[in-house]
Amino acid sequence: MLSRLKTTLGLAEALDKKSVLASLLSSEVLQRSTMFIAQHHKCSGLRRSAMFVDRPSYIPLLTERSNQMHGGYKHLAPPEQEPPPQMKTIFCARLLAGIVALSLLMGCNVRLPGQPTEIERWRAPADVSDFNELYTENCAGCHGIGGKLGAARPLNDPLYLSFVPDDALRQVISQGSSGTNMPAFSQQAGGGLTDRQIELLISGLRAAWSKPEDLGTQIPGYTASGSGGAVSGASAYQTYCAQCHGSNGAGGSAGSIVDPNFLNLVSDQGLRTTVVVGRSDLGKPDWRSNVAGHRMSPQEIDAVVDWLASQRQTSSAVAERIK
Numbered sequence: 663m664l665s666r667l668k669t670t671l672g673l674a675e676a677l678d679k680k681s682v683l684a685s686l687l688s689s690e691v692l693q694r695s696t697m698f699i700a701q702h703h704k705c706s707g708l709r710r711s712a713m714f715v716d717r718p719s720y721i722p723l724l725t726e727r728s729n730q731m732h733g734g735y736k737h738l739a740p741p742e743q744e745p746p747p748q749m750k751t752i753f754c755a756r757l758l759a760g761i762v763a764l765s766l767l768m769g770c771n772v773r774l775p776g777q778p779t780e781i782e783r784w785r786a787p788a789d790v791s792d793f794n795e796l797y798t799e800n801c802a803g804c805h806g807i808g809g810k811l812g813a814a815r816p817l818n819d820p821l822y823l824s825f826v827p828d829d830a831l832r833q834v835i836s837q838g839s840s841g842t843n844m845p846a847f848s849q850q851a852g853g854g855l856t857d858r859q860i861e862l863l864i865s866g867l868r869a870a871w872s873k874p875e876d877l878g879t880q881i882p883g884y885t886a887s888g889s890g891g892a893v894s895g896a897s898a899y900q901t902y903c904a905q906c907h908g909s910n911g912a913g914g915s916a917g918s919i920v921d922p923n924f925l926n927l928v929s930d931q932g933l934r935t936t937v938v939v940g941r942s943d944l945g946k947p948d949w950r951s952n953v954a955g956h957r958m959s960p961q962e963i964d965a966v967v968d969w970l971a972s973q974r975q976t977s978s979a980v981a982e983r984i985k
């Protein structure tokens with residue numbers, strides 16, 4: 663699929679066919695964030711193309727990804743700690759300038775999420791105490807503004823906010839989620855946010871987007887209860903998932919969920935969150951509605967997540983495969 667994508671992108675670029683590129687980039691496959699990043703890994707043309715068709719919301723993420731590949735996630739450093747300019751940095755700066763120019767040209771005056779200007783870098787970041795500013799600068803690049811075009815799950819989802827306890831929010835925002843693109847934000851963990859700012863983000867998320875609603879049932883626990891053992895994950899998969907993801911997970915109407923490019927960039931908790939809460943932005947049902955009138959039991963949720971996680975291959979096997 664990758665080589666097909668590459669060829670098509672190359673062709674579209676060569677022909678200067680903006681519309682072809684635009685539709686490619688908004689295709690379901692590419693909107694599936696983690697897959698998008700994984701594909702970018704092998705297909706650097708995507709970054710250029712995202713810019714070309716004015717989809718700047720992808721860029722911060724792609725930039726993070728390439729930062730990661732070149733020595734770990736880099737939080738904004740104060741100017742005196744800034745690494746010496748290198749080709750890559752210069753390229754990124756040019757790229758960003760290009761995007762800003764492009765969005766101005768197109769009359770859309772959107773600030774690039776997660777990309778403060780040079781002047782803003784000088785402002786003591788620890789002084790920022792406005793939720794919108796904190797969210798836009800640190801989170802929106804991946805989690806989207808208003809739940810749109812985010813590369814990671816939207817956080818403005820009331821169901822998700824009912825599911826996730828404050829402790830878990832604090833943990834993942836402070837420490838990140840290892841093995842995935844979710845960076846650690848606490849200063850102790852090398853990030854750029856104070857504990858107070860992390861608390862402001864948590865209360866701000868809830869104030870802005872929580873909505874008490876009657877779910878008609880108790881929402882399953884955020885973490886696995888460990889009760890799945892007796893239930894077969896493979897058969898729970900057949901009951902609740904196969905109609906959309908195919909009989910072995912490799913894809914039906916909703917695409918593959920056993921692709922190693924995807925599974926190796928998502929944590930078990932990330933899988934669990936998706937199974938319970940769904941992705942309303944992508945038309946993916948939550949635990950109540952995979953099969954009409956037949957919600958998943960806590961045991962079935964545990965078991966299906968275990969089954970899915972067990973499809974993950976080791977990174978060396980993946981490295982072999984994607985060579």
Ligand code: HEC
Nearest residue numbers: 726800801804814834835839842843844928929931932935
């Ligand atoms: C570079 C991209 C990136 C940035 C920036 C980012 N996130 Fe994330 N975030 C992710 C990804 C990818 C995941 C899924 C990780 C996984 O699979 O567990 C995630 C997961 C999360 C989760 C856990 C979701 C769950 O399953 O419960 C929370 C909460 C979260 N992010 C909040 C934030 C907040 C708040 C910020 C800003 C301070 C932020 N993120 C910034 C990429 C990002």
Ligand code: HEC
Nearest residue numbers: 690694902903906916917919936937944945946947952966
């Ligand atoms: C009614 C159809 C439907 C059913 C049933 C369904 N899914 Fe999905 N699923 C989707 C759609 C649509 C997407 C989004 C595909 C895309 O990326 O555009 C999706 C995406 C996913 C993703 C990837 C989310 C991401 O972050 O990109 C996972 C993991 C997943 N499904 C797991 C499951 C599991 C496990 C089950 C069974 C418990 C299940 N799905 C049942 C439709 C379904």
